[in-house]
Amino acid sequence: MNRFWALVFLLVPVLGVATFVVAPYYHHWFPPDVSELGRVIDRLFMFVLWLTGAVFVATECTLFYFMWKYNARSNHEPIKFSHGSHTLEVVWTILPTVTLLFIAIYQMNAWADAKMRKPDVPITAEITGRQFNWDVRYPGADGVLNTPDDIFRYDGQIHLPVNEEILLLIQSRDVLHSFFLPNIRIKQDVVPGMAQNMWFKAKVPGEYDIVCAELCGWGHYRMRGRVTFEPRADYEAWLKRMYDEQEAKTVAMTPSE
């Protein structure tokens, strides 16, 4: 029992590291990244993971070693009667400060790219969160929102062109929601009364999840959408088809004389 408790605490770094080593083999890792920004964010995450991982292993192992070595039952030397060390305090204040400041400055560019440097392109679509769906409005052939040729979709299916800078206008009709695309690594809360922009570039065509990531009521769990990234030609053909469908409905709804 002498060493038992030290060994229990050794399990923390051992199993902790093991979890992160094993997880990718079971696909318990980042969802596939299909964006330009995603690579930057994943790299930043891994950088911080390695850094904090090293600190984690170092401090937890130190804790284990001290528990092992300075066990009262086996350590018969007199205690080190010390109230602290000025030098050590200075060292372990300055080192983390420098590291933390470095992380803070290092990532500012990625943050600016994601949230501050709005691309100079026309708005691709307007997305409105409501309990419990994502509604979309495309500017239509004239490329301008709020004109008669706008295309509306209420089925939670969003189509967007691939390999192009996309600029979304996002807003909410009722409560807070959060427009989260795990495969693009981007998330933005939508706030009623506050129109916001969101931009990204998808690189891989395909269909992906849209997750609502801010509690929006009892149906929050089913506020699920899908986004399809497709080449420009397919995208435009789809838009045309949707426009025609909408026009047909509009005509049908006109009261007949």
Next chain:
Amino acid sequence: MSSIPADAHAHAAHVEHAHHGSFLTTYVFSRDHKVIGLQFLFSTLLWFLVGGLLALGVRWQLAYPWSDMPVLGRMIASQMGGQIAPETYTMLFTMHATVMIFLVIIPILAGAFGNFLIPLMIGADDMAFPTLNMLSYWFMWPAMICFGFSFFAPLYFPEGQPPSSGWTSYAPLSLTNGGGQTLWLIGLTFVGVSSMMGSVNYLTTIIMMRAPGMTMFRLPMTIWGMFITAILQAFALPVLTAAGFMQLTDRLFGTGFFIPEGWAANNSLHASGGGQPLLWQHLFWFYSHPAVYIMILPAMGMVSDIIACFARKPLFGYKPMVYAIAGIAGLGFIVWGHHMFVSGMNPVLGMTFMVATMMIALPSAVKVFNWLGTIWGGKIHFTTPMLFALSFVSMFIIGGLSGIFMAATPIDIFIHDTYFIVAHFHYVLFAGTAMGVFGAIYFWFPKMFGRQMNESWGKVHFLLTFIFLNGVFFPMHILGMVGFPRRLADPYQYETFHHLRPLNVFMTWCAILMVASQIIFIVNFFYSIFFGPKVGRNPWHANSLEWSAPSPPGHGNFDFQPIVYRGPYEYGSPEVDTDYYPQIQPPPEGAQPAPASH
């Protein structure tokens, strides 16, 4: 032990304090800080159990979505035959957090341990304002009643609904939810009033009522933690109370502080407007971020005391530890925006908050290094309190480091509102604070009841809790990396998260076993109150003042006038033969005073 007079001598001093009250004034409406502390302890432990069971409801749904939950499901979702409805699920996580934060962690640290320990550790006979102190406990009752009744809101409100806007109560969702939310806000106000009364009292007591010789830099870390916490509460809490009132008037009178122009919900247009939902988040987090430190600093203090005592060695870097606590508190006021990086807040502001948040990791790191420094070269006794205290350090390292991910704004865009953050705050608040609190209960139990808890069962309790808590919370980091969102009743319908259910089943069973392990603690706790082995004044051979008072201390605490000669961490001092050197023990004749600690 010559410095402690025999009980007979002390009797005279004791009688002078005793007032002969009825049972009601002695045990119920008591103005004695120890009784109030114990009242807080018992009520919070009861709510701890409620909060834990609510968490099991959440965990069950995540492991077996929409399937009947045995036993507990019958209680929380009887009309559904034990199936958790989405409405019930939102209530479960809302009330789990509300109960744990407002009825357990904050009152158990400040209310229970703050009350019990502050006068004893500074050598005072009671709090500065005993009546105010009593009121601070009794103002918890309306809060407990409001929160308790809010569960049953559907029964007595038209279109009533238990609180289900999350513990953050984000507007405007919280303005549309029926009934229970109003009770929730009233409950929150009472909690605020109670904490406010407590914090004023603690500040005055610590500043004015220290025993002769007890300078500020001879205070134990526990008291420093409580002191800084009280400052945080006194300055941050009024903001939340005001914000809560604003939300209440928005709900009841349509004032529109948080309602934007032209806002419609529940198929009706609200006439009022001109408000801003983000304002609620700013006001809420202006309190609730410092509240995070309110929920950890006292635990850090208690853990420091326990570690020094069982390493039989002075606390490493006492003053840097004090400055670190003060630094955390100071920076704590300017980091609230890191909860709002993706809220729509100005991204430039996000950068500012990011730098401040990165900097707050620094004092936390300094504290960890000093704890490691304290056990270095000591003689560690692996008692139950020590195991819990060491696990606090081990777990706080995880919780502290995972905070750096969230502080980094670009990473936060992805992991915000995912299980990564759930992992982070459970490592700080459960694996950190709650483990620290368990350690503190085992440590100060002899002082509270004059008896000791069973050590062997305490260690079993520790081992099981330690293993299962990591089983529940560590995999949450991995879930967060996949983007697994929190507060979602059925995440598996998303293609991205479909394969994560087996891991969640594992976590849920760890959670069930962890809650079950607490039965050991409950039995040990109540058995020991009545049948535990009796102990003397100082069973752990500790230095601080409370250990020179009788166990349990009578009314008025000390049966002699405590005079303080040194700091509380002189373990293994070469000046004396024993390996401890109580604060009240006069220096031996002709001895050189110990060099000032630095």
